[in-house]
Each structure stands twice: as C-alpha cells, then as structure tokens.
Amino acid sequence: MNKPRQPLVESIAQHNALNQNVKKSNPSLIFINTHINGSRLRAMIDTGATHSFITQGAISTLYHSAIPPCDRIAQLGDGQTTFKIVGEVQLFLQFNKVFTPLNVLVVKTMNTDFILGSDWCTKNAARIDYENNQVSIQSSCGRIFIPYHNSIDCLTLDVKSITVIHIPPRESCTVQAKVELSSADTVYFSPVDPIQSEKSIVMSPSLLHINNYTTYLEVYNPHDYTYTLPMSTLLGRVTHKPYEMHSCLLFDTSRETLSLSPQHHIFNTIELEQKPSETSNTIDKLITHIKNVPEQQQLRLILQQHMKIFDISKITQANMHIQHTINTGDSLPISSRPYPRTIEQRRELQDEIQKMTQTNQIRPSNSPWSSPVIIHKK
Incomplete structure (x- = not known):
C-alpha cells in the first residue's frame, strides 16, 4: 500500500474537442469489466479524471486489510463539488491473463463504484476504439483488447444547479448544472417529478451534452412570480443512452469544435408557452x-x-345574512309610465335580466315599488 503523496488531489477534466464522427450507437459512457482478487468489477473509464477512484462499498468486497485514514479532498472539474478521500490502496487489475497494478483513491460514495482515470490510461497506453466498441491496453504480450460492457443503462447521475438562479414569471431560463462526469457526448436527462420534489418549475426530458463536469438545460417558471432556484438544487438525473434508443445530437457536426459557453449551449427541450390569465x-x-x-x-x-x-372572468356572489330594508313610512308606492324602448333595447334588457337572474344577482320581486332600469351604451 502506498502512502498519500499530496494533500490535495484535483480530479479535473479538460476536453478541448469533440469527436464529431462517433456513430450514433456508440456509448457516451464507457465501461469495461475487470477482475480484482478473483471478483469481477465494472469500471467506468473517465479520461478527464486525473486519478482513479473506488468507493468504500466496492473496496470492502475486494480489499480486506485496514485502510489508513487520511484527510484529503478531491475536487471535480466544476471547481465547486468536492468529496473526501478516506485512503489510498494498490489494486491489481486483471484483464485476460495480464495484471496491471494501480494506486486507487478510496472515497465514501460516488455515482459509480469504480473510475479508471487518466493515470491508468496513460500508464497502460489505453486506446478507445469507438468504431469497434472496445478498449485496448499495452502489455508485455502486445495489445490486449477489452470489449465495452454494454449493460450500462442502470448508471444514474444527479444533475444539480451550480449557482442561484432567479427565473422571471412565465419565462424560461437556461441553467448551468453540474454532473459527476467529466464529459459525455449524449446522455438522457430525466427531470425530477414536480409532484415529488414540490418545486414550482417545469423541465422536459432531453438529450444533454456534458463537458468539463457541466451541462446546460432549460427551466421554465409557469407562475406569476419570480422563482428563485437555490444553489445545488437537484434538477433531475442523467442516464446513459440505451443502444435501442434512436436519437441524434443537436448541433452542427460540420463544426470542428464545440464551445459550451453560456452563449452557446447544447440542450434539447420543449418550449412551453402559457398565456397569462x-x-x-x-x-x-x-x-x-x-x-x-x-x-x-x-x-x-x-x-x-x-x-x-x-377574477372578473365570471360573476360571483357574496353570501350575507343581512336583510336590506328601506323604511318608506306611510308613503305610497310611486308609479310612472315606462320609458319607450326599441325592440333591440327590450331584447338586450331581457338578456341582461336573465343573466343576472341565473347568477343569483337579482331575484323576482312582488314589491309594489317599481325598479327603474337604465341601459347605457358602452
């Protein structure tokens, strides 16, 4: 077992270009199978990570010796997300009949049990063959070819907001989010169920691109007030695109490079238009x-x-228990001849009386006092 060599380990990803010629069926996340101490373990290849990592849960089934405690921090490429390193162990990874030693940092938890970083890739001269869906490494017997592990649909990564976002009422906003993955051409985003999360925002399932541990997606505020999205809010989760899913990347493949600045982001979303009431x-x-x-x-x-x-879209009524009376004393009811009205005016008056009667604004009266009505043109 090797002792810790530095107080701070930064796991950063700097992918400067995208391979635009990747076939649609190729996975965005690459997994391979390896054997450690006779047990098979699935490993994710992350060329953007400077070191290799394994979780405590996974190492407990492979490595039964005590792990010396240490106080070190690993930092993701987004510059904000950190997780504690509890130790460092040396493992012997077996591919076919070839063993490759590797110093691995042990962490409490990750979204996947085992990550092979650029340290393993560089040491073993790893090559990723996208066309044939395999990874090859150099050994004393020549190059060894390791096929992709295809059943990787179960990998789920949390997507969280990086900063505090204020979304205006009835508007959408592009939000920068962080993922515990250095890069991926295409992943499937599933938003958190608004009923379960109790968040007043709307998001749509979409295909996202991840670069340098960050991605961009669109969030819609359907309410009449500004909604504040706190930092590190769980927006949803991304999973690997299944092989049987037919999809496409939403950017111009003729471009040589792709910039993921806030002004040029990749997202696939459904625009929601809600007219104000x-x-x-x-x-x-x-x-x-x-x-x-x-x-x-x-x-x-x-x-x-x-x-x-x-709300004046419909007529409402106030229910009161007060009886309104007018004391007229000994005065007799005043009667007068009705003003002459045209047929159109009488029809309009009758329509209004019927509407007010149906909404319980007025009711038929048996009073000897007349109720004058004036129709005013709008």
Whole structure:
C-alpha cells in the first residue's frame, strides 16, 4: 500500500474537442469489466479524471486489510463539488491473463463504484476504439483488447444547479448544472417529478451534452412570480443512452469544435408557452405605477394570495345574512309610465335580466315599488 503523496488531489477534466464522427450507437459512457482478487468489477473509464477512484462499498468486497485514514479532498472539474478521500490502496487489475497494478483513491460514495482515470490510461497506453466498441491496453504480450460492457443503462447521475438562479414569471431560463462526469457526448436527462420534489418549475426530458463536469438545460417558471432556484438544487438525473434508443445530437457536426459557453449551449427541450390569465393581467395593471421593483414584487405576492378577488372572468356572489330594508313610512308606492324602448333595447334588457337572474344577482320581486332600469351604451 502506498502512502498519500499530496494533500490535495484535483480530479479535473479538460476536453478541448469533440469527436464529431462517433456513430450514433456508440456509448457516451464507457465501461469495461475487470477482475480484482478473483471478483469481477465494472469500471467506468473517465479520461478527464486525473486519478482513479473506488468507493468504500466496492473496496470492502475486494480489499480486506485496514485502510489508513487520511484527510484529503478531491475536487471535480466544476471547481465547486468536492468529496473526501478516506485512503489510498494498490489494486491489481486483471484483464485476460495480464495484471496491471494501480494506486486507487478510496472515497465514501460516488455515482459509480469504480473510475479508471487518466493515470491508468496513460500508464497502460489505453486506446478507445469507438468504431469497434472496445478498449485496448499495452502489455508485455502486445495489445490486449477489452470489449465495452454494454449493460450500462442502470448508471444514474444527479444533475444539480451550480449557482442561484432567479427565473422571471412565465419565462424560461437556461441553467448551468453540474454532473459527476467529466464529459459525455449524449446522455438522457430525466427531470425530477414536480409532484415529488414540490418545486414550482417545469423541465422536459432531453438529450444533454456534458463537458468539463457541466451541462446546460432549460427551466421554465409557469407562475406569476419570480422563482428563485437555490444553489445545488437537484434538477433531475442523467442516464446513459440505451443502444435501442434512436436519437441524434443537436448541433452542427460540420463544426470542428464545440464551445459550451453560456452563449452557446447544447440542450434539447420543449418550449412551453402559457398565456397569462386575465387576473394576472389585472394585477399587473394595478401595480404598474409602483416604480420600486422590490415593493412591486411584495405587493404582487400579496395580491396573488387574494387572486380570486380580482377574477372578473365570471360573476360571483357574496353570501350575507343581512336583510336590506328601506323604511318608506306611510308613503305610497310611486308609479310612472315606462320609458319607450326599441325592440333591440327590450331584447338586450331581457338578456341582461336573465343573466343576472341565473347568477343569483337579482331575484323576482312582488314589491309594489317599481325598479327603474337604465341601459347605457358602452
């Protein structure tokens, strides 16, 4: 067993170019099978990681000696995500009849049990053959060819927001997210169920591209208020694209390189358009005179809590137990001849009376007092 050689280990990925000629059926994540102490273990090849990693759960089934404790931190390529290293062990990886020694850093947990980083790739002169779906390494007997492990659909990686995002009402926003994977051409993103997560945002399943542990996706705020997305919010999970899934990459393959800046991002999403309700428009008009933005937002939240009051799309009725009476004393009812109206006016009056009767705004009266009605043109 080798002792720790440095206080800080940075696992960073710097992929400067994409292989644009990869076939659609080739996996974005590469896994191979290896044998350690007679037990088979699936390993993910991550050329962007400077070191190789294994979880405590996996090492407990392979390595039964005590692991000396250490206080070291590994940092992902996003510059923010860190996880603690609990030790370092030397393992002998068996491929066919060839053994390759490797110093592996032990961590508490990862999204996959075993990662072969660039240290293993460089030491063994590893070559990734995308056309034939295999990896080859150099040995004293020549090159050894290791086929891809095909059943990798079960790998699931969390997708979390990197910074605090403020999404305006009824608008979508492109969010930069982090994934515990240095790079991948195509992964399938599945958003967190909004019913289970209780988040007031909408996202669509999509195919994402991962570069330098980051990706970009679109988030929609369907509400009438600004929604704040906290840092490290779980947005969903990405899985490897199954072989039987027919899909395509959403970028111009004629370009030699691909820049994943915030101005040039890759995402496949469904745009959602939700027209603002009349009540929302009414509230917006009521607060337009307020120039102070924080005060306007506070008042908007208060009015939205009582949105039903401003809903004029349908007629409502207030239920009260007070009996309204007018004391006329000994005065006799006043009667007068009705004003002459045209047939169109009488029809319009009858329609309005019928509407108000149906909504319980008025009811038939047996009072000897008349109820004058005036029709005013709009």
